[in-house]
Amino acid sequence: MDMEQYYGRYEPRMFVAVFDDVERVPAALDALRQVGVTDDFIQVQTGVPYASSILGRPRVWSAVPKYGLTGAVIGFGLGLFFTHGTAWLYPLRVGGMPLYSVPPSLVLLFELTMLGLLVSSFIGVLVESLLPPVGKPPVGNRVYHPAVSDSAIAIFFQTSRVLADEALQALRGVGAHEVTEVEGSFV
Amino acid sequence: MSSEFHPRNEAEARHIEALKQEHLLLDHKTRAEMNDMVMEAVEDTSREWKIAVTVLGLVTAVTLFGAWGYMMLNGLGLAGIRRPIYWGLFIVSFVFWIGISHAGTFVSAILRVFKAEFRRPFTRAAELMTTFGLAAAGLYPLVHLGRTWRFYWMMPYPNQRWLWPNWRSPLLWDFFAINTYLIGSTLYLYLPLIPDMAMARDRSTGWRRAVYGLLALGWRGTEQEWKNLQKAIQIFAWAIIPVMFSVHTIVSWDFAVAMKLGWHSTIFGPYFIIGALLSGIAAVNVVLFTVRATTKNMRYFIRPEHFDALGKLLLIISLSWAYFFFNEFILEWYGGEHTIKEILKFYMFGDIAPVWWTMVTCNVFIPGLLLWNRKFRRTPWLMFIMGIVVNIGMFAERYVIVTGALSRNRFPFDWGWYEPKLVEISIVFGTFMLFLFLYTLAARFLPLIPVWEVEEGQHSHTWRRIGKAVLPAVSDLESLD
Numbered sequence: 001m002d003m004e005q006y007y008g009r010y011e012p013r014m015f016v017a018v019f020d021d022v023e024r025v026p027a028a029l030d031a032l033r034q035v036g037v038t039d040d041f042i043q044v045q046t047g048v049p050y051a052s053s054i055l056g057r058p059r060v061w062s063a064v065p066k067y068g069l070t071g072a073v074i075g076f077g078l079g080l081f082f083t084h085g086t087a088w089l090y091p092l093r094v095g096g097m098p099l100y101s102v103p104p105s106l107v108l109l110f111e112l113t114m115l116g117l118l119v120s121s122f123i124g125v126l127v128e129s130l131l132p133p134v135g136k137p138p139v140g141n142r143v144y145h146p147a148v149s150d151s152a153i154a155i156f157f158q159t160s161r162v163l164a165d166e167a168l169q170a171l172r173g174v175g176a177h178e179v180t181e182v183e184g185s186f187v
Numbered sequence: 188m189s190s191e192f193h194p195r196n197e198a199e200a201r202h203i204e205a206l207k208q209e210h211l212l213l214d215h216k217t218r219a220e221m222n223d224m225v226m227e228a229v230e231d232t233s234r235e236w237k238i239a240v241t242v243l244g245l246v247t248a249v250t251l252f253g254a255w256g257y258m259m260l261n262g263l264g265l266a267g268i269r270r271p272i273y274w275g276l277f278i279v280s281f282v283f284w285i286g287i288s289h290a291g292t293f294v295s296a297i298l299r300v301f302k303a304e305f306r307r308p309f310t311r312a313a314e315l316m317t318t319f320g321l322a323a324a325g326l327y328p329l330v331h332l333g334r335t336w337r338f339y340w341m342m343p344y345p346n347q348r349w350l351w352p353n354w355r356s357p358l359l360w361d362f363f364a365i366n367t368y369l370i371g372s373t374l375y376l377y378l379p380l381i382p383d384m385a386m387a388r389d390r391s392t393g394w395r396r397a398v399y400g401l402l403a404l405g406w407r408g409t410e411q412e413w414k415n416l417q418k419a420i421q422i423f424a425w426a427i428i429p430v431m432f433s434v435h436t437i438v439s440w441d442f443a444v445a446m447k448l449g450w451h452s453t454i455f456g457p458y459f460i461i462g463a464l465l466s467g468i469a470a471v472n473v474v475l476f477t478v479r480a481t482t483k484n485m486r487y488f489i490r491p492e493h494f495d496a497l498g499k500l501l502l503i504i505s506l507s508w509a510y511f512f513f514n515e516f517i518l519e520w521y522g523g524e525h526t527i528k529e530i531l532k533f534y535m536f537g538d539i540a541p542v543w544w545t546m547v548t549c550n551v552f553i554p555g556l557l558l559w560n561r562k563f564r565r566t567p568w569l570m571f572i573m574g575i576v577v578n579i580g581m582f583a584e585r586y587v588i589v590t591g592a593l594s595r596n597r598f599p600f601d602w603g604w605y606e607p608k609l610v611e612i613s614i615v616f617g618t619f620m621l622f623l624f625l626y627t628l629a630a631r632f633l634p635l636i637p638v639w640e641v642e643e644g645q646h647s648h649t650w651r652r653i654g655k656a657v658l659p660a661v662s663d664l665e666s667l668d
């Protein structure tokens with residue numbers, strides 16, 4: 001065995017296994033883990049949202065609320081600037097009246113806080129899930145199976161050539177109706 | 188998820204079949220079948236549809252933009268608004284359309300928060316109403332300006348002397364509230380649409396595939412994408428509710444902060460909100476019936492059970508409106524203030540009385556008497572008529588509040604009578620046409636049914652046997668993490 005053949009055995013390859021029924025997916029994922037494919041190298045695509053506990057996958061966290069909170073704080077700050085800050089830019093004092101009034105300010109503070117929350121939550125969805133992370137391959141290379149929108153469940157996994165046959169056999173054993181090799185990346 | 192259930196005998200099979208006919212979420216179809224049905228409806232641009240869109244577009248162009256342009260050229264004097272009645276049909280319609288826009292959010296967000304399963308097939312149809320209703324409402328401040336080209340004066344930026352707009356003016360609050368609501372509700376419409384756009388992308392060709400692909404934003408349905416989307420939808424559902432309340436409250440404050448008898452009332456905020464919900468939910472019935480009648484395959488998705496549920500909601504809101512109306516009315520009448528008594532007399536027995544009685548009849552008597560009946564609620568065309576009747580009542584309510592109260596002031600020399608002129612009627616008619624035009628276009632471009640939400644609902648619904656009875660059982664899949 002020459003060097004190229006030796007290292008070729010460990011070259012990562014990506015596969016997809018497609019299932020019609022979610023009931024088979026946890027068993028398929030267990031089978032992959034038994035073969036030695038860890039959760040970091042598995043991605044599950046579904047046509048409806050399944051909780052991690054249904055699929056038997058590690059819990060997924062979302063950073064969208066952090067975006068929302070940041071946007072809300074920015075919106076509140078903008079509201080403060082409008083209702084209180086601008087009064088100081090060109091102060092007009094009239095007959096001992098205060099420069100600004102708190103109760104009517106609350107309306108704008110509320111609206112701008114909510115606007116910041118909503119817009120930034122939306123931006124959070126775009127940044128966190130739909131745009132590729134900086135430095136990663138472009139969107140065109142991301143793996144996808146169109147049967148997902150017809151409710152099929154696609155398990156993409158990456159493994160070395162030495163483990164591939166065993167993994168594919170295990171997946172067919174738990175009822176995958178299609179197991180093929182694909183090119184691309186998870187991100 | 189398996190939905191198979193084997194009946195033990197003929198009677199049980201019939202019982203299950205009857206329940207399936209009744210409830211969409213028990214009447215399982217495969218996702219591929221449902222996708223096909225929705226896409227068939229979207230791509231059905233028949234000759235009749237093209238004619239309808241062209242006619243609606245032309246009528247909108249002439250009656251709305253034509254009349255508006257004519258008014259801009261000749262001045263606001265063409266409208267019937269004169270001292271002392273400075274607010275007429277434009278403001279009436281503005282309040283009306285803001286009210287219509289409330290239903291989408293109410294139906295979608297509140298029912299989502301409370302996990303009401305019957306909401307699933309029609310949330311998008313209602314959310315579209317919000318967006319287009321706001322688009323129609325947003326025109327009126329511009330129309331009412333007269334000098335529309337000065338609209339940028341409403342925007343929050345300083346003039347040459349570094350003087351900013353008056354943040355304490357309810358009209359400026361309107362600007363912020365309506366824009367927040369418009370942006371928020373449009374994004375709220377778009378977020379759950381992303382997976383359906385991906386479905387449409389996977390099933391179309393040509394220009395449609397390109398556009399759907401762009402709008403799907405590269406959606407693949409990964410665990411991370413679903414998690415982010417669900418979190419965002421949750422945030423929107425909770426946050427858009429207080430925004431919705433704030434919008435119509437602020438619209439009511441346009442009136443209530445004025446020291447004007449008949450307007451200056453502390454109950455105006457909630458009274459306006461309940462009125463908005465009444466007209467909005469009634470409009471959802473109208474839209475659902477129209478979509479069901481004119482769009483392919485919609486009879487599977489929109490069923491009598493949905494009209495029944497909306498009918499119950501409409502009845503509750505109608506009774507709530509009656510409660511607020513009576514609260515407002517009785518205290519003003521009981522107070523005995525002379526001008527207020529004149530206003531109330533004018534409402535009930537004066538020239539505006541037919542409008543006032545139309546309001547009471549359409550908003551309280553008719554829904555109150557008919558919506559108790561289950562058969563009535565489950566008949567889509569009757570609910571369509573009910574939707575129209577309630578909206579006539581709610582338009583009348585706004586007409587009475589805006590023009591009626593301004594007709595009677597403290598001194599009789601300041602009394603007046605308002606008659607809408609042709610240009611106003613044309614613009615108001617034009618916005619109805621605009622709404623229909625936009626909705627007709629959208630119904631053939633966007634998947635009106637959120638298929639993934641319907642499928643999720645069908646996964647949650649299974650059968651359970653208790654003793655000898657077979658019952659539908661619902662699992663709360665949304666609460667799993």
